[in-house]
Amino acid sequence: MTARAMNPRSITSDPxxxxxxxxxxxxxxxxxxxxxxxxxxALTLTGPPAAFSTQTIIAPDGGLGDLAAPxxxxxxxxxxxxxxxxxxxxxxxxxxxxxxSPTVQNTPVPTTAVVASGPDEGDILADVDVPGxxxxxxxxxxxxxxxxxRDDADPRIxxxxxxxxxxxxxxxxxxxxxxxxDIIDLTVDRSGSLIALVGGPTEVIRIDxxxxxxxxxxxxxxxxxxxxxxxxxxxxxxVDDHPVGADSIAISGDRVFVTDPGQATLWIxxxxxxxxxxxxxxxxxxxxxxxxxxxxATSDDVAIATVGASLVxxxxxxxxxxxxxxxxLPSNATALARSRxxxxxxxxxxxxxxxxxxxxxxxxxxxxxxxxxxxxATTADALWVVRPGDKTSTVLRMHLEGNPS
Numbered sequence: 001m002t003a004r005a006m007n008p009r010s011i012t013s014d015p016x017x018x019x020x021x022x023x024x025x026x027x028x029x030x031x032x033x034x035x036x037x038x039x040x041x042a043l044t045l046t047g048p049p050a051a052f053s054t055q056t057i058i059a060p061d062g063g064l065g066d067l068a069a070p071x072x073x074x075x076x077x078x079x080x081x082x083x084x085x086x087x088x089x090x091x092x093x094x095x096x097x098x099x100x101s102p103t104v105q106n107t108p109v110p111t112t113a114v115v116a117s118g119p120d121e122g123d124i125l126a127d128v129d130v131p132g133x134x135x136x137x138x139x140x141x142x143x144x145x146x147x148x149x150r151d152d153a154d155p156r157i158x159x160x161x162x163x164x165x166x167x168x169x170x171x172x173x174x175x176x177x178x179x180x181x182d183i184i185d186l187t188v189d190r191s192g193s194l195i196a197l198v199g200g201p202t203e204v205i206r207i208d209x210x211x212x213x214x215x216x217x218x219x220x221x222x223x224x225x226x227x228x229x230x231x232x233x234x235x236x237x238x239v240d241d242h243p244v245g246a247d248s249i250a251i252s253g254d255r256v257f258v259t260d261p262g263q264a265t266l267w268i269x270x271x272x273x274x275x276x277x278x279x280x281x282x283x284x285x286x287x288x289x290x291x292x293x294x295x296x297a298t299s300d301d302v303a304i305a306t307v308g309a310s311l312v313x314x315x316x317x318x319x320x321x322x323x324x325x326x327x328x329l330p331s332n333a334t335a336l337a338r339s340r341x342x343x344x345x346x347x348x349x350x351x352x353x354x355x356x357x358x359x360x361x362x363x364x365x366x367x368x369x370x371x372x373x374x375x376x377a378t379t380a381d382a383l384w385v386v387r388p389g390d391k392t393s394t395v396l397r398m399h400l401e402g403n404p405s
Contacts, residue, residue: 068192126164134393147183252297294336306333
């Protein structure tokens with residue numbers, strides 16, 4: 001008997017085999033067609049899943065990325081509302097301190113007001129609502145980082161790009177949440193590492209891209225200078241003992257400057273040691289003055305700070321720190337920021353912001369439009385303003401027309 005060649009598909013037990021045989025298809029190909037049709041119907045009804053989205057998603061608190069490089073286009077899942085208006089070209093990269101030091105002047109320079117119109121509501125480029133209490137902002141390449149204090153969780157640092165979009169975040173674990181404000185201030189060193197001033201205890205820490213923390217030095221409780229201390233020892237001016245009340249930090253090289261208006265003292269943190277470098281009763285806040293608050297570093301040995309309504313330069317030598325008055329400010333200051341071109345921005349107690357050119361002449365930016373602001377940061381053409389709230393804080397990016405000459 002002559003053997004009949006059999007269609008191999010006819011000997012399978014697959015229930016779809018007869019239909020596949022009639023259509024002239026292999027069973028696997030028929031299954032592919034059926035699954036594809038079902039999936040197409042499902043996607044039509046429900047929309048594509050997140051895995052098919054063109055937007056890159058990272059896990060919560062997946063890191064800040066390289067702060068010395070433009071941010072990667074990723075977002076955090078924290079509910080942050082951003083309202084963006086028409087914006088000019090993004091600001092150039094910023095990595096403090098990149099500018100040359102301003103010219104040092106050893107005598108007070110009178111402040112000259114320059115007539116200029118500041119930003120209005122139409123100049124706000126981004127209005128970001130961040131859950132939690134934002135306590136600090138610092139410029140990095142391609143945007144800023146902000147510190148967020150949360151009552152029910154560890155504090156977080158969030159990175160925003162130039163448009164105000166969230167592009168990364170980290171949680172600072174192991175901090176003492178009993179402090180009123182856990183992260184007090186932020187800065188970035190030349191390598192792009194994040195440096196933070198934190199409370200409970202008050203110390204300076206370095207934070208890497210993954211959120212790991214390294215302590216650089218802890219600020220101590222200074223005894224009053226009026227006490228009979230015997231041997232020379234660091235002390236705070238006056239007869240009363242005040243707790244540490246640190247406010248701002250700045251870094252240049254491996255040296256960190258810390259303002260402590262609570263103890264009327266400027267600290268220097270270096271080589272793992274925090275030393276009280278300069279103390280004066282004028283640094284303490286009163287009903288008339290805000291005391292020693294904002295600070296920026298202009299070189300390894302020089303920092304500029306606000307003391308009430310004055311701008312003061314601190315110069316470090318081998319044996320001492322000298323303070324020199326540079327200029328009078330329009331009003332009491334609470335924060336200070338430095339742009340890449342060496343100009344300064346000063347946040348006043350009443351919410352006004354002024355820019356200072358390299359000769360420390362002042363021009364207004366805002367006239368108290370942002371009352372309640374606690375910190376500022378600047379890039380070449382933008383001013384970032386932080387205004388905290390009990391549950392939600394506002395971070396504003398405002399356009400600046402050029403720089404003061």
